[in-house]
Amino acid sequence: MTDLKQKDETAADHGKCMLNRRQFLMYSGSAAAAATTISINLFPGTAQAAQAKARVVGYPRKKIGTLRGLNDNQPVDFSYPDDEQNSQCMLVKMGGAKAGGGIGPQRDVVAFSYLCTHQGGFMMGKYQAVGPHRVLGQCPLHLSTYDLTRHGIIVSGQAYQSLPQVLLELDGDDIYAVGMMGLIFGRDKNLMET
């Protein structure tokens, strides 16, 4: 996971790469429609190595922007996985800061929910690039910050989980949102029943 190579940039190669990412993105015991069930080895070579059923849940595939359309460190807003309440997300090219789950030639394009996973604080306008660091926060409610280069891990603060990361795919120049890891604040399921 740490050594993502350039070769999976094409849509064709991306399928292989997806499994790597989805192994931590898509684990779900929920009743949401399961598109595929694949058996994977989660952490090969570690004491915790375990076979787990990874479910690639039926998230929508939604075009959210183009690589060319992104300016360094200027987030673009979009809604995902639907247009309902709490779907506000941001897409950002982090000026060459390589990130877990990042796409593009520099692996620096990522997308996250805008809602703090502590108490639902809205963090629009809180993207910050400081030296090599890329964080979202401090949340205006209780000051949590998240590391956008490391899957939205908490940097400092009170959140109950990492910031939900939107899984991205690149098709030519088009950027697609294809899934989400972590429960969005305020929801009981990311994919709401309609």
Next chain:
Amino acid sequence: MATNYYLPEDSTPLPPKNAEVLTTCCDYCIVACGYKVYRWPLGAPNGGVKASENAFNVDFPTGPLQAWVAPNQHNIVMHQGKPVNVVVVPDKDADVVNIGGDSSMRGGCIAQKCYNPKTPTRDRLTTPLVRINGTLQPVPWDFALDIAAEVAKHVIANHGANAYSVKTYSYQYVENTYAISKFARRNINTAAFTFHDTPSDVTSTPGFRDAGFDNFGPSYKDWGDAEVLMINGTDPYETKTMIFTQFIKPAIDAGQKTIWLNPRETAGVAYARSKGPDQTIHFQLYPGTDVPLVGAIIRVILENGWQDKEWIKKWVNNKWESSSGFGQGTRNTPWQWRTTWGKFQTKGFEDYKKWNLAQKEFDPKVAAKIAGVNVKDIYKAAEWLAKPKADGARPKSSFGIEKGFYWSNNTGNTNAISALAITCGAGGRPGQMVGRFGGHQRGGTGGGKYPRNKSPEKVPGRRRRALDTDRYLYSGHTRMAHVIGTTWIQSMCGSQGLNAKFEELVSNNPHQTRGWEKQSIIDTLKARADSGGMVVINQDIYLRDPIGSRYADIVFPAATWGEEDFVRANGERRIRLYQKFYDAPGDAKPDWWIIAQLAKRMGFSGYDWKNSNEVCEESSRFSRGNRKAYHMIKVAAHREGKTLHQKLAEMGTTGIQGPTFYNYATGELTGSVRLHDTTLTEAQIKREGRTQGANMVNKKTTHFNSQTGKQNIQKHPWSLFSDYWTWLKPKGDELWHSNGRINEIWQSGFDDVERRPYVTQRWPENWVEIHPDDAKARGIESGDQVMLYSNRVPASKDTIKGVFGNDFQFSELMKNGHIELSEAAVTAVAVVTDNVKKGVLYSNMLDIRQPTNALQGRVVDSISGNYNYKMGVARIKKLGESPYKKEFRSMSFALRNIV
């Protein structure tokens, strides 16, 4: 999920309408947020997204600050032998403490603390263990208890009560601490008794005690009501979050000025600083230099005549009052017990002033140089804290301290801050208070008096000092160590030397249990104690390394939070019931039960409790007169035909603030918002019926804890500490090494950071913050695996009697050969950050595998007997790169002070 790795989930069950609701509080920090537990059977329908379908009565998705269940807040546990869902969330109905259901991430994820064999809690201790042929093996309770009791009786009969050392938590609920202290202090009557955070049973804040301040006098609201708040040696945002986010942050947003003494700029400090230099001063000082800095601030106040003259006239002891009193007078006050004459005592405020102005270190320029801070800020701080406004009104100033401050120069710092607070007129009025912010919750009730006269330790003067259990063990006097809910070793200073001694006395002793008969095990352990070795029994919820896994001969599995009804108070003395909501794992039992079984076998009476309420009710009278007095709750309960626990359950997460009072006429139970409340009127006291029946009124509610009820202003000489500080000060390429907590971790490894994948991912191992300049000079980058090492870890090795005034002074101990220098080495992952002052390293306070207390000096404060845990030095070098340096999964090296 059966993995230690954090795997984000994207759904969580909602509690249904018919879920049972119980109240509890967080088990962790002092603040003790109120929580609700929703419980419903596994397999029964979960709640739905409509308000009419779930227990929260809200439609999902919810908006900011509304109810929500994060996946970490759900668990599956056993209740009465059947699996149930539990959702543990901050109480949205809370109107105190965590108002509106706020929480930290530590408490917010506390549902993951519950035993669930599918999670990393699977290794909870579930059965008693006895070491046979080198291995801890499961045995029945009777087998383990019989052995422990027989060996204990033998040790006490043949080697004296002091050979039986009890090292216990001070905080884990009144029922347990009452039982433990009744057993250890009343029945065994051992002087070798102390708590988890100190080598001897002494007051944590001697300066507060002597000035007359209770540690926990203020209410949380007082911190927010201050116009100027001085925060010393902590960032409340990091370690007592709700005090910050519910009380201090809103105050800062409304213009409160804050003054911080802290070598680090953490998120709370950074937030305050974002308000600009006209609202925030951050003294980023060198460890242990608080006395000159605080002394200099006082001097500026005195030179300008800004002291609170009216307050001082009315509330500060003058020459005669300082030496007055019968039984509590000068010959019988703690500062005389602890020292030789005249080091601290003054003849009143003018005498203090004269002394302060004569100290060369309190010249602001000198102080600024020692502390490494900007001298202009000293003048600014003095002005903010004490300069009367244009209309003559005084600024309302409050002063809070915590361990970074009082564990750096224990006596000196607590005396200095008391003097500053008194000068500013603080301590006894709303928004003008003095106290600790707090560490652990307050769950201690004394079941017996500490037998100080049996302690072999004597300080210069006449008084004995509580026995230093570390030095006593180190010198081979301890034959049986009874360790309850603490690691003992890593949580003390110079801990690698202490560990070596445990190994010598326990593991390397030739008398090791080989037989299978109970009697042969008993005989072997007796022989070990008689041969000069040591037997170890350990009560805990997990098998801890090394105290349990390597040294314990007998291990008793304990039941904990959520597994028994327990009572405890928080940092504003708020008393609540922590309800049992699920079955303790296996055969684990609460500590009060374990102690009772052991005590009965040893022939002690008074241990026939049937449940924890009976223990609580027996203990209540011992709380009378103290800050969390809960005796009157029992009186009220019994008059209403209820038990004490039942009455507290009715009060839910609101509880009641101690000391409590009961009006026999109206049946009304009232609490105390703050202690030392000089604004409290006689009419109110009368109205609350405080003078009737079993109610107990003492000085601390309306006056101060001193011989007269007024404040003692005391000296705080730098010279008592400066010899140690100067000796310790980094030499060559050494750096200061301090340690402490970090926001995301509360537990010292047994709970969140080792057994909660979300937290483990953030902090997978010990870390050390290093300033970019120090890192660059040593070729260290963030993510590098480093070695912290020192050959200058000083350790006191002898139990000595003080005769002359300065016998316990560090330089004298050194000169007379009572200090030995040892080596220590601890690995860590480097975090290069300008959060931390240049020249200072800061690491995790207690990673069980990489315990950084190993580097801190095992030398107690010469006056109080506490360790100055935050003081140490280390060299640091790169070993290589940690796996976290380049991976994206674990740790983060992003700055914590980005606002």
